[in-house]
Amino acid sequence: MGFLILIALICVPLIEIAVFIEVGGLVGLWPTLALIVLTAVLGTWQLRAQGLATLSRARSQMERGEMPARELFNGLCLLGAGALLLTPGFVTDSLGALLFVPPLRDALRRAIGRYIAARAETRVFVDGREVHRHHPGGRTIDGEYDDLTERPGPDRDPSRRLPR
Template identity: 45%
Template structure:
């Protein structure tokens, strides 16, 4: 993942500079700057419109008692699109405008959901081993270890003092003959 990010941080600015030079040669300096500013403003307006629509859909899903997973993903895509559109450059603007298109977000959501399902099915993120649990096993994975607190009560000995006062001289957990009916203990 590190080399990919490094390549993106170096490659995208170089690509943007090359495109700026080429567009500047074709249409001139001031039209190039005006085009970058206009794409940023148009992208921001589209982002606002789609962001509000996505927020309304998410609220409707929450009101209906459904988890707005699609809307959360769309909101994340719109956030990335906003960052890309506000970054000066033609390549980043093109990527941001692509993320504003609902069919592109749907295709990206489908692709990512199959990747996530595959990784989860394979045993966790990047194949990391998770806890192995089966019938009768404990959180540690070993069936011979039981985690708990205990008090050794030997018949004929007085029980150790406890934080809870017993009712009617009896244990609070055992119902005795002296407890009135319906006392719950």
């Protein structure tokens, strides 16, 4: 993962410079600079509008006692969109603008959710002992178990139950 970040930190500025040169050659220096400033201003305006709406939805969900997971993800995407739009460049502006589109954010959220679910490991502990483990990939792991259910016997009261 760190290697991919390093590659992005090297390649993105080079790509942005190349696009600046091409756009500047087509429309000139001042229109190119004006476009960069315009995208930053429009991005800030859009970020404010969508950010306040997301915050309002998250607040109302929390007031109802619900976890605003979707709104938290949307807020994270909007934060990324704002950072990309404030970074000078047409490529980063395009990526930032895509994060403002709600259906694309939903698709990204589902894709990340599937990615995490496929790689996540689940462990369940009861009284300090591990009683269940799920590994991604669906492999079956041989194991042992103890049956802890109480059975009525001559020395047991059938009305007595384990606390939950």
